Amino acid sequence: MKALLLDFGGVLVQTSKRPSWAAELAKEVHQRLARAGFGGLEAEEIEVDIRAGADADRYWKDAMSRLAAPVEMTHRGFWGDFVASDWPAAARELVRAEASALCRRMGELRQERVVRPGMRALLERCQVPVAVVSNALCGAVHRDFLAAAGVEVALQVYSDEVGVRKPNPEMIWIATRALGVDPSQVWYVGDNYDRDGLCGVRAGVGTTVIMRSDSTDTIPYRVRQRPSAVVDDAAGLLRLMEAS
Known part of the structure; x- marks a missing residue:
């Protein structure tokens, strides 16, 4: 070797998973949107979509294991397509622009290591x-x-x-x-x-x-x-x- x-x-x-991670992240995303002047989504709605995006990502990962040479999901793709696909355009573009920072924060909150x-x-x-x-x-x-x-x-x-x-x-x-x-x-x-x-x-x-x-x-x-x-x-x- x-x-x-x-x-x-x-x-x-x-x-180990932190059960409160999605609610905590949704609150932070809600605050980011508010600072940008967008108030069209409640924190509870954002949490639902964050959890749905994480579930969709899990299924996508399973499917990618069948490909010969899978590529990785981009940060912008995760937030723009898996989480915020049904959000108003301004909110969707904001999280796409801040996707790398949001993925980092999601990783910090989601698990204990x-x-x-x-x-x-x-x-x-x-x-x-x-x-x-x-x-x-x-x-x-x-x-x-x-x-x-x-x-x-x-x-x-x-x-x-x-x-x-x-x-x-x-x-x-x-x-x-x-x-x-x-x-x-x-x-x-x-x-x-x-x-x-x-x-x-x-x-x-x-x-x-x-x-x-x-x-x-x-x-x-x-x-x-x-x-x-x-x-x-x-x-x-x-x-x-x-x-x-």
Whole structure:
């Protein structure tokens, strides 16, 4: 192994949902609209559309896992098409103009994050460069978290920043080119069969590992391609690495 590539949520970081996130975000969007002189939407209406947009985005992500080379949703596309498609034109254009800031705020509010147990020990013992390769509506939120948590990696590749998303193998190839290694020389670890496992196989990595998380068994459809191994946690991954 010449490099270790890790997914963010479910592998490097453990997440939990914040039930109040949409109401909090809707209040902030309502305030932005009010400052711009637009008062045609109530905060409750905005919350309904934010939640609907997030649900639509989830279904879209499932569909994208069937494409050979899916691209990522843009910030402007998410807010303009998935959230504000039925808003008055002035309100829709405002959130499109501020879409990147709104996606960042959405990422901050939507989940609580902690480094997954055992991951710090694994990173300390790893003798090869470690990179994060992850789908993200706003990778800046992930970068902020890792910096605040004191987690250092050699490289971070996020789908919103590069314009493609897993299982597009280009996500992994971007990392391997930057690290100067061949895909066959790396391990890729993710927690979803239809995105991570499939991406590793498509990219031709040496070893594809699924680390089980709360979302691993939520599979939208059957995936024929199988990972090289499945582990339960960071300790299991470390044992597998040491055994190899």
